[in-house]
Amino acid sequence: MSQALLLQGVLAxxxxxxxxxxxxxxxxxxxxxxxxxSAAGLFALVISxxxxxxxxxxxxxxxxxxxxxLPLVLELEPLGLLFAxxxxxxxxxxxxxxxxxxxxxxxxxxxxxxxxxxxxLSAAMGVAFAGNMLTLFVAYEVLTLSTYPLVTxxxxxxxxxxxxxxxxxxxxxxxxxxxxAMVWTWSISGTxxxxxxxxxxxxxxxxxxxxxxVLYVFGIGKAxxxxxxxxxxAAMVAPTPVSALLHAVAVVKAGVFTILKVCxxxxxxxxxxxxxxxxxxxxxxGATIVLASLVAMTKDNLKARLAYSTISQLSYVILxxxxxxxxxxxxxxxxxxxxxxGKITLFFCAGAVLVATHKxxxxxxxxxxxxxxxxxxxxxxxxxxxxxxxxxxxxxxxxFLVLGxxxxxxxxxxxxxxxxxxxxxxxxxPVPVRGFFSKPKDExxxxxxxxxxxxxxxxxITALGCMALFIYPEPLYRLSNLILSA
Amino acid sequence: xxxxHLPALQVIxxxxxxxxxxxxxxxxxxxxxxxxxxxxxxxxxxxLLRQVLSQGDIAYAMGGWSAPWGIQYYVDPVSALVLLIVxxxxxxxxxxxxxxxxxxxxxxxxCVFYTLFLLCLAGMLGIxxxxxxxxxxxxxxxxxxxxxxxxxxxxxxRALTSSYQYLIMGTIGATxxxxxxxxxxxxTGTLNMQDLAQRLPAVATTxxxxxxxxxxxxxxxxxxxxxxxxxxxxxxxxxxxxxxxTFLAATATKVALYALLRFVFTIFGAxxxxxxxxxxxxxxxxxxxxxxxxxxxxxxxENIKRILAYSSVAQIGYMILGISFATVTxxxxxxxxxxxxxxxxxxxxxxxxAIFLRTGSMQLQHLAGIGRRMPWTMAAVxxxxxSLIGVPLTxxxxxxxxxxxxxxxxxxxxxxxxxLIGSLLALVYVWRILEAAYFDAPxxxxxxxxxxxxxxxxxxxxLVLANIYFGIDTSLxxxxxxxxxxxxxxxxx
Numbered sequence: 001m002s003q004a005l006l007l008q009g010v011l012a013x014x015x016x017x018x019x020x021x022x023x024x025x026x027x028x029x030x031x032x033x034x035x036x037x038s039a040a041g042l043f044a045l046v047i048s049x050x051x052x053x054x055x056x057x058x059x060x061x062x063x064x065x066x067x068x069x070l071p072l073v074l075e076l077e078p079l080g081l082l083f084a085x086x087x088x089x090x091x092x093x094x095x096x097x098x099x100x101x102x103x104x105x106x107x108x109x110x111x112x113x114x115x116x117x118x119x120x121l122s123a124a125m126g127v128a129f130a131g132n133m134l135t136l137f138v139a140y141e142v143l144t145l146s147t148y149p150l151v152t153x154x155x156x157x158x159x160x161x162x163x164x165x166x167x168x169x170x171x172x173x174x175x176x177x178x179x180x181a182m183v184w185t186w187s188i189s190g191t192x193x194x195x196x197x198x199x200x201x202x203x204x205x206x207x208x209x210x211x212x213x214v215l216y217v218f219g220i221g222k223a224x225x226x227x228x229x230x231x232x233x234a235a236m237v238a239p240t241p242v243s244a245l246l247h248a249v250a251v252v253k254a255g256v257f258t259i260l261k262v263c264x265x266x267x268x269x270x271x272x273x274x275x276x277x278x279x280x281x282x283x284x285x286g287a288t289i290v291l292a293s294l295v296a297m298t299k300d301n302l303k304a305r306l307a308y309s310t311i312s313q314l315s316y317v318i319l320x321x322x323x324x325x326x327x328x329x330x331x332x333x334x335x336x337x338x339x340x341x342g343k344i345t346l347f348f349c350a351g352a353v354l355v356a357t358h359k360x361x362x363x364x365x366x367x368x369x370x371x372x373x374x375x376x377x378x379x380x381x382x383x384x385x386x387x388x389x390x391x392x393x394x395x396x397x398x399x400f401l402v403l404g405x406x407x408x409x410x411x412x413x414x415x416x417x418x419x420x421x422x423x424x425x426x427x428x429x430p431v432p433v434r435g436f437f438s439k440p441k442d443e444x445x446x447x448x449x450x451x452x453x454x455x456x457x458x459x460x461i462t463a464l465g466c467m468a469l470f471i472y473p474e475p476l477y478r479l480s481n482l483i484l485s486a
Numbered sequence: 487x488x489x490x491h492l493p494a495l496q497v498i499x500x501x502x503x504x505x506x507x508x509x510x511x512x513x514x515x516x517x518x519x520x521x522x523x524x525x526x527x528x529x530x531x532x533x534l535l536r537q538v539l540s541q542g543d544i545a546y547a548m549g550g551w552s553a554p555w556g557i558q559y560y561v562d563p564v565s566a567l568v569l570l571i572v573x574x575x576x577x578x579x580x581x582x583x584x585x586x587x588x589x590x591x592x593x594x595x596x597c598v599f600y601t602l603f604l605l606c607l608a609g610m611l612g613i614x615x616x617x618x619x620x621x622x623x624x625x626x627x628x629x630x631x632x633x634x635x636x637x638x639x640x641x642x643x644r645a646l647t648s649s650y651q652y653l654i655m656g657t658i659g660a661t662x663x664x665x666x667x668x669x670x671x672x673x674t675g676t677l678n679m680q681d682l683a684q685r686l687p688a689v690a691t692t693x694x695x696x697x698x699x700x701x702x703x704x705x706x707x708x709x710x711x712x713x714x715x716x717x718x719x720x721x722x723x724x725x726x727x728x729x730x731x732t733f734l735a736a737t738a739t740k741v742a743l744y745a746l747l748r749f750v751f752t753i754f755g756a757x758x759x760x761x762x763x764x765x766x767x768x769x770x771x772x773x774x775x776x777x778x779x780x781x782x783x784x785x786x787x788e789n790i791k792r793i794l795a796y797s798s799v800a801q802i803g804y805m806i807l808g809i810s811f812a813t814v815t816x817x818x819x820x821x822x823x824x825x826x827x828x829x830x831x832x833x834x835x836x837x838x839x840a841i842f843l844r845t846g847s848m849q850l851q852h853l854a855g856i857g858r859r860m861p862w863t864m865a866a867v868x869x870x871x872x873s874l875i876g877v878p879l880t881x882x883x884x885x886x887x888x889x890x891x892x893x894x895x896x897x898x899x900x901x902x903x904x905x906l907i908g909s910l911l912a913l914v915y916v917w918r919i920l921e922a923a924y925f926d927a928p929x930x931x932x933x934x935x936x937x938x939x940x941x942x943x944x945x946x947x948x949l950v951l952a953n954i955y956f957g958i959d960t961s962l963x964x965x966x967x968x969x970x971x972x973x974x975x976x977x978x979x
Contacts (some may be wrong), residue, residue, distance in 0.1 A: 067887065
């Protein structure tokens with residue numbers, strides 16, 4: 001089968017899975033079987049796309065042409081492949097985890113849950129392999145809409161309100177800013193293709209391009225740059241697997257991925273460095289990193305704390321993209337993967353604690369390490385990766401980002417990165433440390449034991465992944481390097 | 487032989503079929519006959535569009551009397567597109583009507599209902615196809631009078647007052663149009679549109695022609711419900727029978743908009759309308775006001791049909807906005823939205839009609855739990871609603887894209903921003919409906935509410951799928967709209 005057709009398969013497979021999931025809704029075992037097989041199949045498909053990309057091939061496939069000269073097109077390129085690899089691999093792990101979590105937690109409407117999950121994955125693949133900005137926008141919006149039922153899964157008033165914030169912010173930024181920026185780009189440059197040197201160079205003055213750039217960066221609300229970040233904490237009302245895969249990996253990474261794409265392929269790195277707006281946006285990203293970390297410290301609810309931590313970490317990627325040096329962009333791309341493994345581990349652990357003890361607050365988790373040693377150990381590993389300490393994968397991406405700030409001579413931002421790492425320690429490590437070394441509260445009943453086996457398997461795999469990425473960062477580095485050599 | 491007379495058949499078929507319905511005396515037979523006629527007119531419209539696209543405009547002399555003495559039918563891409571959408575909607579609505587009419591209209595009136603429906607259809611098709619200014623007025627009256635009667639057939643007694651309200655407003659509009667056409671005739675001595683276009687420039691500076699222009703624009707704006715002349719619309723749409731609401735919402739205002747396009751561009755010419763007369767800024771202002779006021783009012787309605795009715799007023803704002811740009815992109819965006827909005831509102835009102843069939847209520851609060859009980863109907867509402875908001879992969883997105891592009895082309899980026907804010911208002915009122923249907927628990931469990939019958943679901947979904955299809959493959963709609971806009975503005979696209 002040709003590479004171009006395989007691309008189509010990457011989008012079609014999860015959609016087909018969604019249909020099969022709905023059909024087999026009456027028998028949970030078949031339904032979950034379909035999910036697992038499709039997840040594995042998707043990952044295999046994405047893997048099979050890797051060798052040609054490394055060889056420099058860029059197969060493309062036109063799907064339709066809604067506007068004359070502006071088609072919906074899929075194209076394979078290194079950055080997209082990286083994102084797709086991470087998302088599809090973690091879908092397998094999350095599916096295993098979901099089976100344990102959803103059953104142990106007695107969640108209702110599980111068929112809808114698995115089906116929407118599959119559709120969201122298809123949309124994430126669409127974002128990853130979009131061949132132009134229009135295609136990316138379409139997939140981006142499908143991703144927003146397909147995750148809405150997952151966020152509001154509980155159907156309670158709280159979920160309804162959270163859903164409003166989620167949809168309201170994501171839709172108004174994408175419709176209000178991103179769509180405007182796209183049509184504007186289209187009308188001044190006559191193309192929305194992704195071009196390694198950018199498509200906007202010299203097409204308009206610095207002021208217009210600056211305005212456009214700001215519209216793009218704020219328009220991509222999924223990147224959760226302040227002040228458009230409120231949707232992410234709101235989305236935490238969703239079941240934990242959703243928070244883990246979608247709101248730590250697929251959805252938020254689709255956001256920062258889009259920002260990277262815009263910087264590299266729409267504006268071009270050279271143009272980004274010359275724009276008047278870039279410096280201000282850099283400061284905003286720096287401010288988001290610090291402020292979100294500070295807010296995270298005040299949150300006692302573990303998922304809320306992790307959500308603010310995600311907001312902070314996403315701005316690392318934005319920062320790298322805005323620095324627009326080779327090293328910084330490599331750091332950004334790698335951080336997409338590194339943070340994904342770290343944060344999904346943390347969310348898995350939060351979910352495991354919830355299933356096993358029904359506890360959501362950090363202060364209630366004292367002494368839990370003795371009852372749930374595997375979970376708490378994994379939380380420790382994930383935390384180290386987020387902080388950026390060896391021997392965890394997060395070390396590498398932070399290393400490159402720090403080098404990037406030095407290259408661009410942004411000493412203030414270097415300080416921000418250092419400060420943020422300290423803050424990360426302050427809000428993440430107390431959880432496992434107290435878990436292991438504090439005395440448990442009285443009400444921690446004797447019956448508490450580790451979460452169901454599927455949950456544990458998933459937790460162990462992602463935790464080991466964090467370590468493996470420290471020892472073998474080579475493939476990621478090579479893919480990231482390809483982005484700029486193209 | 488028949489091919490040659492297609493333009494005449496397009497109107498005469500439903501016109502003659504209308505009284506026949508009355509003679510059939512049995513509602514079932516009348517419905518079957520009307521449906522067959524509806525499909526036949528749709529087929530004719532498709533043939534006409536293909537002919538126009540492949541061989542160019544068709545001029546047809548009615549009764550063999552050649553223009554300018556006889557009445558001429560004239561089919562160009564603009565009229566062919568409107569013919570297609572009007573007949574297409576009727577072909578979708580008529581199969582739907584069987585069950586819906588059987589519930590909402592007493593049996594002795596059903597034959598009359600189909601007669602009026604076909605009359606209304608004939609009138610609208612006539613407006614779109616005629617090349618004669620007075621003939622256009624006649625057809626406008628045929629469609630208007632029959633629609634007053636159709637609206638008054640609503641179950642709610644308020645249908646009568648809203649029909650009366652529409653009658654008064656509509657008649658004022660029609661009178662204005664008649665006065666305008668009369669003044670044109672006085673000054674030029676002709677009623678044929680092409681003749682008028684040729685002779686008008688010689689007398690264009692006279693006060694009489696200025697007056698005629700003003701009367702025509704205001705009269706047509708009343709008929710197409712341009713803010714603030716829309717007051718008849720919300721009540722008429724709310725209290726009319728479901729089938730009538732669907733049909734009128736998807737076609738009536740569109741046809742009036744088409745008439746406005748004809749008068750402004752074909753007869754007076756863009757140069758006169760936009761440079762000599764201040765039509766551009768006037769329409770721009772009213773369109774934007776309508777967009778915001780009507781959307782804002784829609785947000786606070788408790789009746790679903792009313793929400794959608796106010797949304798229609800707002801959407802008409804989008805069409806008028808495109809036209810007010812007076813550029814090829816702008817006008818084609820307006821025409822495109824004319825077509826696309828018919829698909830969205832058609833689908834939405836049909837789905838809402840299906841909900842009414844099962845629940846007997848249009849209030850948001852009675853919608854609780856419908857998402858579970860009528861999954862397919864509500865899925866249609868979801869997709870129709872997304873299309874209304876302008877989400878990608880639906881027709882609404884295509885319309886919005888071209889509108890923004892047109893605004894940016896003219897350098898009016900604040901207008902582009904306002905268009906986008908408008909679609910966020912749509913998000914709010916659509917989401918109120920969806921939240922009510924999916925999140926709220928029903929007050930008392932009504933086990934008897936079940937999914938709508940297939941005879942309602944299939945036509946609804948036909949339009950829903952059209953919303954998606956024309957949102958992805960736009961070669962027909964965008965192609966024809968651009969061609970039509972180029973033609974109206976007198977430039978080759």
